[in-house]
Amino acid sequence: GAVVSQHPSRVICKSGTSVKIECRSLDFQATTMFWYRQFPKQSLMLMATSNEGSKATYEQGVEKDKFLINHASLTLSTLTVTSAHPEDSSFYICSADLRRGAFYEQYFGPGTRLTVT
């Protein structure tokens, strides 16, 4: 149980185009989904937190107009990188929270490697 999928796993796009990444919780409903970015050999960097049906909360320094997040249902969140540039090339990982009793656990997707040429 508690499986999170991401699609696509890898994408190459040209500079100036937009790319959409999907994150789905397959066997549970998630109140909150999180989007992270990770550079090689570096830690996870939280980009934004999204709750179903409401606007995402972005971390400081993350451009909300560039990284559009839509959380349409309790099992699906999407991240759209708009007008992508080579510096947006990175590993993007989503996660979803699952409540267990008094606490929440966070389950991660397998990640999406974005390369902007």
Place this chain on the structure above:
Amino acid sequence: QKEVEQDPGPLSVPEGAIVSLNCTYSNSAFQYFMWYRQYSRKGPELLMYTYSSGNKEDGRFTAQVDKSSKYISLFIRDSQPSDSATYLCAMSDYGNQFYFGTGTSLTVIP
């Protein structure tokens, strides 16, 4: 000061060794503690979780929490080359805001 501190390593051990991975934290409100394993170019995988001081064992893995010292550990017994990965600690209070360590890179040499 960061909420969660974790030595990034890298840590290199021979196969069969006991590995000790540690994190310290500053927020006494943290009640829930997790360890994730992340293989290269993959998303983190939840390994273990615990919400009380003491030890929790799962196979070759033991998670230890000392709330009085604000210190958590993950021990790996009889380490295998397949354990080579980055290990991240994470913690939360009763909400769904998580605080992650930077991760420790582990290599187990055959």
